[in-house]
Amino acid sequence: MATQPIEQAVQGYTYKRPRRSASDGEFPLGPEQSKTRRDDGSASGSVLRGYLRDLLSTASPDAGGQLTFADVENRHAELLETWTDEVKADLEGLGVNTATVFRLLYDPAGSAAVAGEHPDKDMINAYFAANPDRVRQLGQALQFGKLAASARNGLPEQDMTRPLSAEAMANWYAANMPPQSLFAPGGVVVGAGAAPYKGLDIRV
Numbered sequence: 472m473a474t475q476p477i478e479q480a481v482q483g484y485t486y487k488r489p490r491r492s493a494s495d496g497e498f499p500l501g502p503e504q505s506k507t508r509r510d511d512g513s514a515s516g517s518v519l520r521g522y523l524r525d526l527l528s529t530a531s532p533d534a535g536g537q538l539t540f541a542d543v544e545n546r547h548a549e550l551l552e553t554w555t556d557e558v559k560a561d562l563e564g565l566g567v568n569t570a571t572v573f574r575l576l577y578d579p580a581g582s583a584a585v586a587g588e589h590p591d592k593d594m595i596n597a598y599f600a601a602n603p604d605r606v607r608q609l610g611q612a613l614q615f616g617k618l619a620a621s622a623r624n625g626l627p628e629q630d631m632t633r634p635l636s637a638e639a640m641a642n643w644y645a646a647n648m649p650p651q652s653l654f655a656p657g658g659v660v661v662g663a664g665a666a667p668y669k670g671l672d673i674r675v
Contacts, residue, residue, distance in 0.1 A: 519650050523641035526614065537634040540622040544631075547615035554608050555661065561605075562598060567591040572662030575599075577609050579654050586658070613657040621648045 530546035531538040559569045573589040583599040583606045585592045599606055622631065625647055635643075 516645060520638075520641045520645045523644050523653075524637045526611070527618075527640050527644075528637040530615070531637065536636055538637065538640065539634055540619070540626060540631045540640070543615060543622060543640075544619040547612065547619045550608070550612040550615055551659075554605070554612055555659075558605060559661070561602075562591075562595065565594060565598060567594055567598075569662060572660060574658060574660050575609075576656065576658040577606070577613055578656055579610060581606055583609055583658075609659070613659075614653055617653055617657075618644060618648070621652075 527538065527543065528536065530542050532542055532545075562569050568591055571589060571591075573592070573595065574586040575583055575595075576586045577583050581603060584596050589595065621644065
């Protein structure tokens with residue numbers, strides 16, 4: 472049976488989720504199993520919201536803690552620009568030819584490596600292996616990119632500048648964004664005149 476959307480509201484925002492039919496249901500669980508499943512799901516959701524709240528709080532432009540989805544976009548751009556400038560300066564200092572475009576793949580397990588060919592591929596890979604902070608910074612920039620894209624694709628323009636607390640915004644993302652997408656692999660295209668790499672989600 473086809474699913475039908477259900478409109479729900481979270482912190483004043485409307486989103487849709489599919490209605491599950493009886494045929495979509497899982498096998499029935501006993502009372503203890505059902506309670507355990509609910510408790511596990513609640514704990515997992517709480518951890519995700521806490522992670523999102525802490526991440527989003529770094530994008531707040533003022534001490535009051537309020538921010539907008541446009542601030543999330545700005546934070547993404549700021550992180551990516553800073554990371555790019557610093558990494559390119561480091562690589563140039565090592566003798567890497569940064570004028571040659573390369574695609575960098577990010578693994579949430581904590582690594583980044585060049586995809587495809589580049590004359591200084593081994594040196595670039597060694598740089599990221601020796602600088603885990605640069606890998607972590609890239610991961611955070613990519614996460615902000617995913618958050619920014621999710622809001623931009625799911626909200627009308629007027630809601631992009633509506634002030635919210637980090638807690639309220641975390642609740643919106645938890646309800647509207649698949650958690651696995653936030654922690655999925657990603658990457659960037661690095662180099663002078665780089666065109667967007669559509670297989671990934673960020674351009675540098």
